[in-house]
Amino acid sequence: xxxxxxxxxxxxxxxxxxxxxxxxxxxxxxxxxxxxxxxxxxxxxxxxxxxxxxxxxxxxxxxxxxxxxxxxxxxxxxxxxxxxxxxxxxxxxxxxxxxxxxxxxxxxxxxxxxxxxxxxxxxxxxxxxxxxxxxxxxxxxxxxxxxxxxxxxxxxxxxxxxxxxxxxxxxxxxxxxxxxxxxxxxxxxxxxxxxxxxxxxxxxxxxxxxxxxxxxxxxxxxxxxxxx
Amino acid sequence: xxxxxxxxxxxxxxxxxxxxxxxxxxxxxxxxxxxxxxxxxxxxxxxxxxxxxxxxxxxxxxxxxxxxxxxxxxxxxxxxxxxxxxxxxxxxxxxxxxxxxxxxxxxxxxxxxxxxxxxxxxxxxxxxxxxxxxxxxxxxxxxxxxxxxxxxxxxxxxxxxxxxxxxxxxxxxxxxxxxxxxxxxxxxxxxxxxxxxxxxxxxxxxxxxxxxxxxxxxxxxxxxxxxxxxxxxxxxxxxxxxxxxxxxxxxxxxxxxxxxxxxxxxxxxxxxxxxxxxxxxxxxxxxxxxxxxxxxxxxxxxxxxxxxxxxxxxxxxxxxxxxxxxxxxxxxxxxxxxxxxxxxxxxxxxxxxxxxxxxxxxxxxxxxxxxxxxxxxxxxxxxxxxxxxxxxxxxxxxxxxxxxxxxxxxxxxxxxxxxxxxxxxxxxxxxxxxxxxxxxxxxxxxxxxxxxxxxxxxxxxxxxxxxxxxxxxxxxxxxxxxxxxxxxxxxxxxxxxxxxxxxxxxxxxxxxxxxxxxxx
Numbered sequence: 001x002x003x004x005x006x007x008x009x010x011x012x013x014x015x016x017x018x019x020x021x022x023x024x025x026x027x028x029x030x031x032x033x034x035x036x037x038x039x040x041x042x043x044x045x046x047x048x049x050x051x052x053x054x055x056x057x058x059x060x061x062x063x064x065x066x067x068x069x070x071x072x073x074x075x076x077x078x079x080x081x082x083x084x085x086x087x088x089x090x091x092x093x094x095x096x097x098x099x100x101x102x103x104x105x106x107x108x109x110x111x112x113x114x115x116x117x118x119x120x121x122x123x124x125x126x127x128x129x130x131x132x133x134x135x136x137x138x139x140x141x142x143x144x145x146x147x148x149x150x151x152x153x154x155x156x157x158x159x160x161x162x163x164x165x166x167x168x169x170x171x172x173x174x175x176x177x178x179x180x181x182x183x184x185x186x187x188x189x190x191x192x193x194x195x196x197x198x199x200x201x202x203x204x205x206x207x208x209x210x211x212x213x214x215x216x217x218x219x220x221x222x223x224x225x226x227x228x
Numbered sequence: 229x230x231x232x233x234x235x236x237x238x239x240x241x242x243x244x245x246x247x248x249x250x251x252x253x254x255x256x257x258x259x260x261x262x263x264x265x266x267x268x269x270x271x272x273x274x275x276x277x278x279x280x281x282x283x284x285x286x287x288x289x290x291x292x293x294x295x296x297x298x299x300x301x302x303x304x305x306x307x308x309x310x311x312x313x314x315x316x317x318x319x320x321x322x323x324x325x326x327x328x329x330x331x332x333x334x335x336x337x338x339x340x341x342x343x344x345x346x347x348x349x350x351x352x353x354x355x356x357x358x359x360x361x362x363x364x365x366x367x368x369x370x371x372x373x374x375x376x377x378x379x380x381x382x383x384x385x386x387x388x389x390x391x392x393x394x395x396x397x398x399x400x401x402x403x404x405x406x407x408x409x410x411x412x413x414x415x416x417x418x419x420x421x422x423x424x425x426x427x428x429x430x431x432x433x434x435x436x437x438x439x440x441x442x443x444x445x446x447x448x449x450x451x452x453x454x455x456x457x458x459x460x461x462x463x464x465x466x467x468x469x470x471x472x473x474x475x476x477x478x479x480x481x482x483x484x485x486x487x488x489x490x491x492x493x494x495x496x497x498x499x500x501x502x503x504x505x506x507x508x509x510x511x512x513x514x515x516x517x518x519x520x521x522x523x524x525x526x527x528x529x530x531x532x533x534x535x536x537x538x539x540x541x542x543x544x545x546x547x548x549x550x551x552x553x554x555x556x557x558x559x560x561x562x563x564x565x566x567x568x569x570x571x572x573x574x575x576x577x578x579x580x581x582x583x584x585x586x587x588x589x590x591x592x593x594x595x596x597x598x599x600x601x602x603x604x605x606x607x608x609x610x611x612x613x614x615x616x617x618x619x620x621x622x623x624x625x626x627x628x629x630x631x632x633x634x635x636x637x638x639x640x641x642x643x644x645x646x647x648x649x650x651x652x653x654x655x656x657x658x659x660x661x662x663x664x665x666x667x668x669x670x671x672x673x674x675x676x677x678x679x680x681x682x683x684x685x686x687x688x689x690x691x692x693x694x695x696x697x698x699x700x701x702x703x704x705x706x707x708x709x710x711x712x713x714x715x716x717x718x719x720x721x722x723x724x725x726x727x728x729x730x731x732x733x734x735x736x737x738x739x740x741x742x743x744x745x746x747x748x
Binding site for chain 2: 060069070084085086087088089090091092101104105162164165167168171
């Protein structure tokens with residue numbers, strides 16, 4: 001076992017997830033807060049934030065269901081202390097359910113990111129394979145670009161994970177660590193070459209994360225300029 | 229306890245020959261029951277005020293009577309009113325006797341006046357369902373002139389104001405007020421408003437009427453002491469709205485009260501309408517535009533303050549919160565419904581820890597606290613440990629519902645958050661951890677809570693804390709005597725049986741036992 005290899009695989013997957021989620025929570029949270037301050041309304045009361053909130057909650061719920069969590073409440077109606085809410089119950093002795101805590105809690109970040117990246121690829125590089133994408137062969141499909149830009153702005157408001165989301169991610173983390181540790185051990189034993197593939201996947205995910213962070217910063221600056 | 233026993237023991241021969249006692253016996257009350265109840269009254273006063281009867285003033289007794297009335301009125305038991313009235317008859321006779329003999333601090337005249345006022349409230353509390361916690365003795369309209377000004381009341385108002393303002397001034401939304409008034413200026417304007425309302429009208433913030441707010445707002449003396457310049461004056465309206473709004477969210481005034489007063493503050497007074505929100509705020513513009521449109525369409529009579537108030541209240545509901553709200557995701561482990569299976573899970577340390585994590589959502593408990601209380605110094609690590617212990621106690625109380633059943637359909641979140649919030653307050657304000665909880669701190673909190681919560685909420689709170697104490701007694705955290713005093717101080721019938729060994733009985737069992745004793 002190499003510590004470098006462990007850091008590039010298990011460490012980068014976990015650390016990257018947390019760093020990306022936290023940065024997104026900070027940037028998207030700031031974007032939302034600026035609009036709330038400007039309008040004097042809560043985000044739950046602003047129509048243009050509703051799609052982001054809907055997708056945010058739906059991703060929590062759908063991913064939770066996939067992992068066997070039982071939804072006991074789901075509402076998009078704002079209350080005194082929440083813009084919307086979803087409640088789960090889970091079998092405490094089920095590994096699947098416990099992994100679901102991590103993935104369901106973090107689902108809005110990677111779910112919305114994946115959606116925007118896929119649509120962005122379709123909008124900007126409709127004819128290119130993923131591996132061939134570069135700034136030199138941009139071929140924007142403008143109607144798609146317009147739709148993608150609108151969606152990017154709207155879904156940005158659903159990217160921010162709450163403090164409770166981060167806590168729930170943390171509660172599922174021990175089981176993910178064990179799972180990733182086992183995967184690492186098995187690969188290191190049976191297919192060491194696959195560890196290099198894992199590291200490449202992490203790098204690719206890091207690249208996508210940087211793109212998403214850049215997009216969020218652009219939306220944030222745009223909002224700052226608009227409300228000034 | 230020994231001192232209390234001595235008091236009852238000492239006065240009993242004389243009291244049992246008094247006219248008041250004779251009337252009670254003629255009404256059919258058994259001698260043993262009267263003695264038992266007298267000791268219970270003594271326990272309640274001891275828990276709420278102190279063991280020295282000379283300290284028992286009229287105000288303390290009124291607080292105890294209010295607690296008792298509130299508890300009885302909230303009880304669904306068909307016999308509750310009858311039990312209350314019979315017990316009250318003994319309280320009245322006993323306390324009058326003690327006052328006549330000079331055994332307690334309250335004067336016989338003060339007590340007579342108190343009983344007269346109190347008896348007006350009994351039917352109202354049981355019949356009309358009014359929460360007796362809202363009774364303000366000092367503002368009884370039947371008394372000519374104003375009640376006596378009391379220094380201790382002003383001191384307690386000042387202490388409460390400090391706590392209220394310290395939280396209020398930290399709000400992001402208060403920054404705009406601070407910008408225009410300065411923090412010192414804002415504090416001075418609001419504190420003088422609070423004190424002037426008491427000095428001039430004997431009104432505390434939770435009983436400020438619209439008339440009093442208006443009167444203080446126009447009071448020449450307040451204008452002198454407020455420290456507000458003409459340019460700053462218009463900001464007072466917004467400050468009052470925000471201050472009361474914050475107070476309603478943090479238990480200083482009831483939400484019901486705030487819901488009545490805030491729309492009125494914004495709509496009932498022209499000066500406050502104009503200044504309720506900054507002119508630059510899009511919300512203010514929207515609010516004004518909607519009102520003007522409604523007036524123009526003939527939907528709203530501009531000369532009808534009630535209609536405007538109702539209209540504004542509806543608008544306020546729609547524009548309820550200006551803050552950024554998070555989505556809320558709760559993930560709770562599945563728990564069995566069977567009480568025996570649930571109780572068995574107490575031994576599952578992993579699950580208990582998981583439930584504790586799931587319900588540990590309050591991150592504000594370290595924000596506001598006393599620094600030193602009676603030589604005890606606040607400590608961050610202790611506050612966190614106390615909070616964690618409270619979470620665990622709350623979770624265990626839920627799991628052990630077989631042994632400590634809840635009378636209402638309370639959810640696990642209600643139980644855990646109530647126990648935790650209470651333990652946090654006990655440490656923040658009295659610097660006492662769970663094992664060191666004192667009846668005096670409980671009684672102080674109970675008095676603070678009265679009038680701030682509606683009856684159902686208060687009753688549920690008392691039930692939860694009563695069972696918490698019973699469970700902690702069974703875990704040997706408290707002695708029997710301490711547990712009884714704590715339960716009394718929080719306003720509950722003591723359920724730690726004085727005859728048994730660690731036996732815990734329910735409220736209903738206790739009531740039935742009392743009723744049986746009376747009917748013997």
